[in-house]
Amino acid sequence: MYEDFAFIYDDLMADVDYEKWYFYILEMLNRFNREPKCVLEMACGTGNLSYYFAKDRFDLTCFDLSTDMLSVAYNKLSKFKNVTLLNQNMVDFRINKKFDLILAICDSINYILDESQLLETFRNVKKHLDKGGIFIFDINSYYKLKEIIGNNTFIEDTDDIFYIWQNYFDDEDNICQFYLTFFIKREKGNYRRFDEEHLEKAYKEEEICELLKNAGFSQVEAYHSFTFNKPSGESERIHFVCLP
Known part of the structure; x- marks a missing residue:
């Protein structure tokens, strides 16, 4: 991470x-x-x-x-x-x-x-x-992780970075899972992709x-x-x- x-x-x-x-x-x-x-x-x-x-x-x-x-x-x-x-x-x-x-x-x-x-x-x-x-x-x-972020997808597109942020809220353990896929612009117009997974507990x-x-x-x-x-x-x- x-x-x-x-x-x-x-x-x-x-x-x-x-x-x-x-x-x-x-x-x-x-x-x-x-x-x-x-x-x-x-x-x-x-x-x-x-x-x-x-x-x-x-x-x-x-x-x-x-x-x-x-x-x-x-x-x-x-x-x-x-x-x-x-x-x-x-x-x-x-x-x-x-x-x-x-x-x-x-x-x-x-x-x-x-x-x-x-x-x-x-x-x-x-x-x-x-x-x-x-x-x-x-x-x-708790409200933000469950109602605002949880089970929603966000997309951001800037000059050099494009990413997709997909989320899943687990009601059993109150953990919000963030799945992020990034495309980073490189020289000559190519993009490099990498993925991140983050977890946050809703207290x-x-x-x-x-x-x-x-x-x-x-x-x-x-x-x-x-x-x-x-x-x-x-x-x-x-x-x-x-x-x-």
Whole structure:
């Protein structure tokens, strides 16, 4: 997963405003009276959000499971002396350090398909949080994965990339399967094809809150996408702020 995808990821995500995401996180921190210095970003991907934390001189550690995504991130972040990049897994990462702020953005949490592993992830996050730390993450909502993405097909055609995104939602285990076929334009008008399969688990807000509580977090707040309003039944992205 992500081997070829990593090198076109930024083109496909061009409509995502990571700077807006960064300022939204800063608003959250201000709302909870937190001024972190030491930040951990889980599943950092190609480093799009990481860039803004690095530029603002946070002591930043980032990790991702995909070495290809990390190689793209390295090209963006290598000029910063305050960044460490690691190849680790969200579920069982081990870093000999504690952090003021831990982040997981862009629905990376949905890629953890088993509730017991998600609980382990949350416990591990809490273990790596310093006293007074804060954990911020988001998910694709159950509604979005089941009703918006699930069992639908999307087609995108740009100057250099054509792809077909077919989806199937399994009601038994609440897992949304993404099947993507890409055609990437090469020199002389030829195209190279590759295929990707991704799986995301659809979690309900109350399930996430219960797991966080079981992991030992004392306060959990949930918000509708990029606001400080409570999520609705049709919220497509839900942001969580968690205090140990």
